[in-house]
Amino acid sequence: MPGIAVFVVGLALGRWLGTAPLPGLQPRSSVLAVLGGVLLLLLLAVGVVWQLRWRRARARALAATRDSNQRIQALFNQAAVGVVQVDAVTGAFEQVNQRYANILGLPMDALRGRKFSEFIHPNDRAQHAALKHRLGLGDVQEYQLELRLIRSDGAIIWVEETTSPIGQGVQGQALNLGVVQDVTERRRLEQRQRDNEERIRIVMQRLPVGLAILSDEGDILYRNDRFVFICGYREEHAATSDGWWALAYPDENQRTKAFERLHQAKMRAQALDGNIEPSEYRIVCRDGTTRTVEIGGVVMDGQYLITLQDLSQRKAAEEEIRYLAFYDLLTQLPNRRLLLDRLQQALVAGARRQRCGALLMLDVDDFKTLNETRGHDQGDALLCQVATRLRDSVGTTHTVGRQGGDEFVVVLEDLGDDPVHAAAMAQEVGQAILHALRQPYLLDGQKCHATVSMGATIFQGLDDTVDELLRRADLAMYQAKNAGRDTLQFFDPRMQQVVRERATLEQDLRTGLAQQQFELFYQPQVEDGKISGAEGLLRWLHPLQGFVSPAAFIPLAEESGLIVPLGEWVLQAACAQLALWAGQPDMAGLVLAVNVSPRQFHQAQFVTQVLQALAHSGAPAKRLKLELTEGLLLTDVDDTIAKMVQLKQHGVGFSLDDFGTGYSSLAYLKRLPLDQLKIDKSFVHDVLTDPNDAAIARTIVALGTSLGLRVIAEGVETEAQRMFLQDNNCHAWQGYLLSPPVPVAQFEALVRSRASLPGLADLSA
Structure with a gap:
């Protein structure tokens, strides 16, 4: 120590100055003896001062070290995470803090000497051992791992462990410092989120409505099973919205119109409440069939949730209901209800365009006798064949319907603006019908002949009513019956004369061409x-x-x-x-x-x-x-x-x-x-x-x-x-x-x- 060293040096020097001379020298004077004494006293004083200062510095250093150790120990014990020092080789606990002991559910004293591996879940031990081995070899400076620990009460918890080497202990052994945080709750929440996402995914997959998620760039990020079931297009067929529309609408003009309609709906949704208004589309599916679907959705953050609903069954049901309401089940022709509606529409259209039309009413001659002699089944079969021939004779541009019983009605539209010309065209159609219905019918393997009587009336505009037209055609039909049946009669006698003259002229025209x-x-x-x-x-x-x-x-x-x-x-x-x-x-x-x-x-x-x-x-x-x-x-x-x-x-x-x-x-x-x-x-x-x-x-x-x-x-x-x-x-x-x-x-x-x-x-x- 510095004070003791000074003291020893001073004592030696004093002795040298105040004692007998060395061999071969003269005795020292008293002055020197006095000086030696003084110097000795000075050196002793300096030594004492230095000694006091050294002791004080040492005391302060020891106090600082104790304070530092106490603070470190306090931090170690009071850390919000578990901290542990373990033997790098054996894995035995050297020191643990209270939080770590709490995590394992044991007192700190009970953990000293035990090994960390004792508490690791068996399924995680191999992975932990491998990382610890790499840390010991110096391959890694530290490692971090989430693993399961088994508490003293048998409960399994998840922890996040971060381990790194910290040098040697008091006894020279290599130590590792481990920081452990309980992440069980976080893992539970993450698992709950994954479970919720999986449930949502399962629900979305099994929803009876097709769902797809589109990015703002048009990529199809997700599509559920129902979406694929409806249209048939998987990711390998159409990965983008443009690709999907190209398949669903092969016709470019139709595709442009449909795509523009959906685009406008998206724009309105973004400007309003985010809901894409559903609209009907007629798409071509992967199997080549055509389906009516309803497409709607919701605008999300940078994405679109698109719904696809198959309306085929609903449309079919609606069509069946409409068919039952407006069509005759036996002949598949429009029934009286639809006939009246079509006739009213024809009147309105004729008035708007100043065009003429004609109403033909006909019934089967002697149908009652046929029904009674051959039976109602044969009568129904005859009516079905009459309906078929009527459709073939008139075509799809005009309306053919069943009034009821053996009565049928034909509505001819757009016959020109001249009533005489319209009557001539009606005459031509009527004669074609009479000719077609005169041909033999096959009933139960046997030929049968039947004719019809037909009445006609011309209309133009709304001066006529539906009821009035039906009355006129009905009167003309009975005139045809009175005239011998199998013929056509017009309600207006003057019109009838014009029709006859035109028929005569047509015959003369044929003769003139031949001659x-x-x-x-x-x-x-x-x-x-x-x-x-x-x-x-x-x-x-x-x-x-x-x-x-x-x-x-x-x-x-x-x-x-x-x-x-x-x-x-x-x-x-x-x-x-x-x-x-x-x-x-x-x-x-x-x-x-x-x-x-x-x-x-x-x-x-x-x-x-x-x-x-x-x-x-x-x-x-x-x-x-x-x-x-x-x-x-x-x-x-x-x-x-x-x-x-x-x-x-x-x-x-x-x-x-x-x-x-x-x-x-x-x-x-x-x-x-x-x-x-x-x-x-x-x-x-x-x-x-x-x-x-x-x-x-x-x-x-x-x-x-x-x-x-x-x-x-x-x-x-x-x-x-x-x-x-x-x-x-x-x-x-x-x-x-x-x-x-x-x-x-x-x-x-x-x-x-x-x-x-x-x-x-x-x-x-």
Whole structure:
């Protein structure tokens, strides 16, 4: 110690200075002896001071160490987690705190000397031993592990253990420090959460409603079993919303509409309460079937919970209920209730569009006798066959229903705006029905004949009521029975007369076609002052009535289907005439135009008919021009274009007749291989007095010119009209100004006499 060392040094020095001299030296003086004594005293004093200071410093250090140890021990004992020191090799407890003892349920004294491994659950010991071994080898600096411990009372708890080495103990053994925290409650809550999630998952999987979760980017994050069951599309088939819609709606237009409807519902949901309003969709499932589903959902944080509900069964049930309410169970036809509703709708539609309709009522002649002789089963079988033939005769555009018993009703709609024309169409349908129902029936393997009596009445607008129409048709039906049955009678006697006259005219028309009573008249067409060709117009020379107006027989031919053979005859006659003109120099350059009806044009063999007529006659195809009406384009534009292109390749020309009175769409004008537009005579007639007609005529000329088409006007009757057209760049025309339609000889004479037509003066020369 410093004080003792100083004291020893001082004592030695004093002795040296105050005692006898060393051998060989002179005795020291008394002064030196005094100095030695003083120095000795000083050194002794310094030694004492240093000794006191050292003791005080040592005391303070020991006190600090005790305080530090006490604080460490206090922290060790009062830590909120369990802390333990264990022998790194044996695993025996060296020191534990109170919290650790509480975790194991034992006093601290009872834990000293015991091993940590004694309390580890058997299933976790291997994992703990492996980590402890790696810590001992120095592979890891510490390890953390959740494991189970067995308390003194046998309870199993979960703890989180963190262990690291802390050096050597008093006896030189290696120590590990372990910090243990009881996480049993946390594990319990986590397990409860997992259990809840599993229950929710099971519930969602087994819900009778399809569920899917979509991300904001459109990925399908989840879909339950019901969702897959309804549509059939699993993750491997459609992982995204876009992929799912592409499968559910193969048609792009329908898919765009459906997807946009759902997108709008999502936007409304985000702006309002988050609920996506359910809506019905018609989807295609993976097995190819079509189902009606209801899609709705909820907007979540960045995601969408989508519900998918199959409405097929509900729709089927609704359909069955509706069917039972509105359809006859025996014949599967609309019953009286639905018939009355359809008839009322027909009246409203007719009033709105100013179109006529007809009501036909019929019952089976002598049905009561058949029922009594053959039995009700045979009677029901007959009614079923009658219903089938009625449906086949009328088609799907009109309503056929069972009034009750053996009475049936047919509602014909959209028969035109002329009552006479409507009656003629009703007559045609009625006769087709009578013919179909006259054919033998097969009842229980035996042939049976039955007829019906039919009454008809025409309606237009709401001036008539449903009850009044039924009464009229019923009276007309009994007139048919009184007239001998198996016939059709109209309620209005005057209408009946008109129908009979039209029926007679149709028969005469058929006879006239067979006996070659038709011929072509020719009306010259002028272009740049010269006759460039003619329009061939059909005329009928009736043996008794003389020339019959085309306005009388052409519509009848259209309705009866005779327009097809008539049109074929016109084509053959026109080609034959062109072949004759081809051998005459003054006629060879003429173009002959003929009208083609929509019904004729849409015949599958139309192109073949035209080409055969050209080939058989030897007529030049480039001199034949076919005039088509705009109404023809409404049926099948693609078919029309295909046929026109085929004939165009052979040189046949095309003119669009009556332009401006029908469909008049620029969309088809761009696509059709036309050569000419024809201004309808209704515009030409008032072109000088009606500014609208004048504007339309100018527009048609400008439109045709811009599309590279020639424009011709029909119905030119005055020089002023011709001059107006010429001033507006329309240089082709036809009309009574030059000549009405005339026989071929008269037309040829006119052509030869008029080599050029520069103006009206030449026409009157």
